[in-house]
Amino acid sequence: TQLLExxxxxxxxxEGENLTVYCNSSSVFSSLQWYRQEPGEGPVLxxxxxxxxEVKKLKRLTFQFGDARKDSSLHITAAQPGDxxxxxxxxxxxxARQLTFGSGTQLTVLP
Amino acid sequence: DAGVTQSPTHLIKTRGQQVTLRCSPKSGHDTVSWYQQALxxxxxxxxxxxxxxxxxxGNFPDRFSGHQFPNYSSELNVNALLLGDSxxxxxxxxxxxxYEKLFFGSGTQLSVL
Numbered sequence: 001t002q003l004l005e006x007x008x009x010x011x012x013x014x015e016g017e018n019l020t021v022y023c024n025s026s027s028v029f030s031s032l033q034w035y036r037q038e039p040g041e042g043p044v045l046x047x048x049x050x051x052x053x054e055v056k057k058l059k060r061l062t063f064q065f066g067d068a069r070k071d072s073s074l075h076i077t078a079a080q081p082g083d084x085x086x087x088x089x090x091x092x093x094x095x096a097r098q099l100t101f102g103s104g105t106q107l108t109v110l111p
Numbered sequence: 112d113a114g115v116t117q118s119p120t121h122l123i124k125t126r127g128q129q130v131t132l133r134c135s136p137k138s139g140h141d142t143v144s145w146y147q148q149a150l151x152x153x154x155x156x157x158x159x160x161x162x163x164x165x166x167x168x169g170n171f172p173d174r175f176s177g178h179q180f181p182n183y184s185s186e187l188n189v190n191a192l193l194l195g196d197s198x199x200x201x202x203x204x205x206x207x208x209x210y211e212k213l214f215f216g217s218g219t220q221l222s223v224l
């Protein structure tokens with residue numbers, strides 16, 4: 001069974017602060033995705049990374065895939081209240097059709 | 112362009128009952144996946160349907176079954192409901208294979224009393 005562990009589980013910060021959330025596994029993933037989910041809604045895809053060491057930027061969000069493709073991080077610069085939500089990482093192994101999700105990081109950005 | 116739509120949005124059942132949840136995929140998508148999300152957890156894969164057949168299944172008992180129709184819409188059926196089946200059930204649609212970009216619906220919140 002492949003597991004993805006996310007840390008921290010909860011994070012509450014002030015507007016303007018920077019933060020990093022982590023997604024770790026003992027398994028190798030062929031691709032890894034990050035989603036954001038708001039209350040009462042389904043997850044929305046933010047980014048997909050597929051190459052070890054890959055870095056992708058989406059405005060104030062920076063995503064990195066570990067060299068060994070077992071871990072990933074999400075860094076947010078100058079967080080805003082609109083960034084509040086549940087951040088989920090999800091990995092896919094080989095030819096598997098399913099995504100394995102982490103348990104998420106609940107981020108709250110206070111104005 | 113309508114996204115993924117799920118119905119109903121909320122449902123309350125009692126133990127032992129049966130439930131059917133419905134999903135219409137995003138226009139142009141032919142693959143539907145179902146996930147169960149318990150409170151405070153990430154979604155867990157139930158199964159995926161393509162060309163009206165179950166392509167892959169997660170670690171869920173046979174009480175969970177599904178169907179895909181020729182128009183690509185899908186149903187999730189759960190028999191003999193247990194209290195532990197209370198969760199948000201999410202449908203996700205995609206097209207083709209490879210690095211699939213999943214689009215999720217808003218889910219059906221099922222409460223089993």
